[in-house]
Amino acid sequence: MDRTIRIAGEMQRALTEIINRDMKDPRIPPITSVTRVKLTKDLQFAKAYVSIFGSPEEKKQAVDCLNSSSGFVRSMLGKRMIIRQLPKILFKVDDSVDVGTAMDRRISEIIAEDRSKEPGADDRSESPDDRNN
Numbered sequence: 001m002d003r004t005i006r007i008a009g010e011m012q013r014a015l016t017e018i019i020n021r022d023m024k025d026p027r028i029p030p031i032t033s034v035t036r037v038k039l040t041k042d043l044q045f046a047k048a049y050v051s052i053f054g055s056p057e058e059k060k061q062a063v064d065c066l067n068s069s070s071g072f073v074r075s076m077l078g079k080r081m082i083i084r085q086l087p088k089i090l091f092k093v094d095d096s097v098d099v100g101t102a103m104d105r106r107i108s109e110i111i112a113e114d115r116s117k118e119p120g121a122d123d124r125s126e127s128p129d130d131r132n133n
Helices: 003-022 056-068 070-080 096-116 121-125 128-132
Strands: 032-039 045-052 088-093
Touching: 003 032, 003 045, 003 070, 045 056, 056 070, 056 088, 070 088
Parallel strands: 045 088
Antiparallel strands: 032 045
16 A cells, blocks of 8 residues: 555544544534545645535634644654655535435435326337237
């Protein structure tokens, strides 16, 4: 396995723990988790994608708070990970859960529309001789 992938996985776990246990800022909702960490090959920079349960305004506020607290987060990360150089962290909102939920809702709507169509609509394609048999 690639070294950066291993480090990113460990960093993801550590960041989630830091956000949920060590940060006491009320702007960060209690249901917040790091879903993915992308590291550059030289380990200088990291993008941490965060899933936040809340309104769009709450999500923006929480990510702004995390980015402004990145120094504190890095210092806590340094206590949990043995790594030569800690990357600079940029937090971003991960909307994949919202996108998945919207897709699931749309699929359910399409299925309901299909079921609500007239049951005889498909019979029109048959020839008149086939209907009599």
